[in-house]
Amino acid sequence: MHIRDGILAPEVCLVAGAISLGAITYSLRRLRFDLEDRAVPLTGMMAAIVFAGQMVNFPLFGLPVSGHLLGGVLAAVMLGPWAGCLAISMVLIVQAVLFSDGGLMSLGANILNMAVVGAWGGYAVYATIRRMLGNGAAATVSAAVIAAWLSVLGAAALFCAEFLCSSRSAGVDPRGVLSLMVLYHSLIGVGEALITGAVLSFVLARRADLVPTPNAPGSVGTIGRFAVTGLMAALAVAAIVAPFKSESPDGLDAAAQNLKFDKLEVERPPLVLDDYAIPVPEPVWWPALPVSLAGIVGTLVVFIAAVVLAGITRRNVVPIRVADGSHGN
Amino acid sequence: MGTSGIGSDAGSQSICHALPAGMKLLLTLGIILVAGLIPLEHWPAQGLLLALVFVGLSVAGVTMRYLVRRLALFLPLLLVFGLSVPMARSNDAAWSWTLSLWLRCTVSFMAGLWLVHVLPFRDLLTTLRYWHFPPALIAMLGFMYRYTFILWDELRRLRNARAARDFGGGPWWRVWSINSQVIGLLLLRAMERAERTHRAMLARGWDGSIRFLDGKD
Amino acid sequence: MAHSDQPAMELRRLSFRYPNGRLALEEITCAVPQGDRVAIVGPSGAGKSTLLMHLNGLLPSPSLSKDEEAQVVIEGQAVTRSRLQQIRRQVGFLFQDPDDQLFCPTVQEDVAFGPLNLGLNRAEVLVRVERGLAAVGMADCLTRNPSELSTGERKRVCLAGILACDPSILVLDEPTSNLDPRARRQLLHILREFAGTLIVATHDLDFVIDLCSRVLVLESGKVQADGPTERVLSDPLIMDRHGLEVPWRLRR
Structure with a gap:
């Protein structure tokens, strides 16, 4: 999920970094009005929660790797989009600088894909769906499940765009990378949706008062939310479609590629192993089939999860118990 | 992800540790940027950079065990990612792109490891404050x-x-x-x-x- | 501003109901003279912490809005919303869990937090930090991460952070919970050095005998008994009725 240094071109990193810096600054400004003097403890704590929560490994259906929570939508649902975006940004900063998890130069791109799309975009989707479904606990969980899934697919689409911008000049066929990433992200997206839904369902059953209603003042306007929701849905579709896109490079792409190929033929570096010509079969099915399958299965799983988790939540939630702060009395 | 980085304030001291925190950050960013800009044709420069980063890691006192463990988690993913391009269409451009990707990603990752090892969290906060x-x-x-x-x-x-x-x-x-x-x-x-x-x-x-x-x- | 003839703390029919409807405190009236050391004891859930938090205006209460309706008076001043900053300078609050209180990455920053909020300049703050840490015997821990300290040490750093604000009243919520005997003894010595008023909520009755001269027994949000430490704690009738036990040292 974290983009490593070297994958994106420096100029792409620069642009993404500038956008992320703007998003962080804007979030900080909005946060001052939303949470006032609680901003520092609540946001700092949420970052610590997501960071610690990412230590919990989820087995991936028998595969040797495991997944974990990303937390963008969860943080935004608990504290609103501004604090959510900041919390995830801080997690990414700490991971990049102190753990070398995710690149340093591509930190901006990671923040854009996961914190901004995850928390802002995810929250917009969440708020819109919750408005349509009502304010019950079941609606909250369903909305969060779908938002979490869309946020990961949105991040995937954004990564595809960033990667296309970066690899354009190299004149290589990016479909392989795109399908790999989309496949990988559809899996992660389903996981994220399930974890977010299950965690939220657990929280709602015990302290429903901790989950604020999105209609509270200070959140995004309705029109903005619809716009962002549409955008997120479009991004998700784009992610699924991306690998098909350059099936037959046309116009500019083709020209660029031809140019590059020629150039490379001329300047072919002598060191490159001569076995690049090993006859790797070109499986035509490789980009297309798994991606569309992943898209369809993912959509099904997420919608089933939304319904099931909502049902579980509806059964478990006790009528609102207000925080009485009587800890340690 | 290990917990090795975050509490390393009381770790070993070396010339690398003694550098100002801001310089450590800028140096690492600089290396990553240069690694990103070197084209494949100039692979010796990339190799030199890799050697430089490796020297930096040893001077900072990073153990081989730690390095190998981190690389063992990092390289397979990079390998698969890099191979996905020639898998879709195998040609010169694809293979040279993949090789160049492997090289610069490894250099960047190792530079990042160096930073992890020499930059305590508190110094990061002080530097951000200064900036x-x-x-x-x-x-x-x-x-x-x-x-x-x-x-x-x-x-x-x-x-x-x-x-x-x-x-x-x-x-x-x-x-x-x-x-x-x-x-x-x-x-x-x-x-x-x-x-x-x-x-x-x-x-x-x-x-x-x-x-x-x-x-x- | 504080007149010695005024009680350090006065409660005037203090009542408090949580938003969920539970009545935590019911018409509590009492006064604590300056320099007194008072213990509040009682079973869990009696309302001890709730009472303490009112001394610092930490709970939303309708009585915070008007002077005349004030239910808590600190050194002659009604605790109202407009006066909260001032009141919190006078009343230092030690919370039960030191991890709730120490939120900075280093000991120094944490102890400096209170003085910085008082608006002092850097030099003054540093003096206060040094003095506060010296008072609790932690002067050599400036750059330590609180997570590396033992529970007792963390508790002492918390106390340093409060003493650095120079309060005249110290409010302590379960100061000895999770402390080993040595850390407990150290805390006792530090608190005995403190010249101002002390209000302690605790289950540790031996600690009360060693530190306090007066005891309030609280149960169901009401003061059930109030008197000199030895007399209250050695009365089996009072103690048994309110879920407490006469300490061994006072049994005859």
């Missing part, structure tokens, strides 16, 4: 740093308690459900703690404005 990052963000980062340790401990206790009752294992959905509950419980407790901490801050005169000891703002 005029928003004070609220720095205060939140400090808060996050402090409570991450506490939540890790809490997480360990929660998981031990769960493991004691459930004997671990089980089908994947059971593990998923238990893990989600662990995270949910962690979240609940941490949010309640945040409320108490907020109260404790108020009791010491907190009014929402951030003041630092080093007198800059």
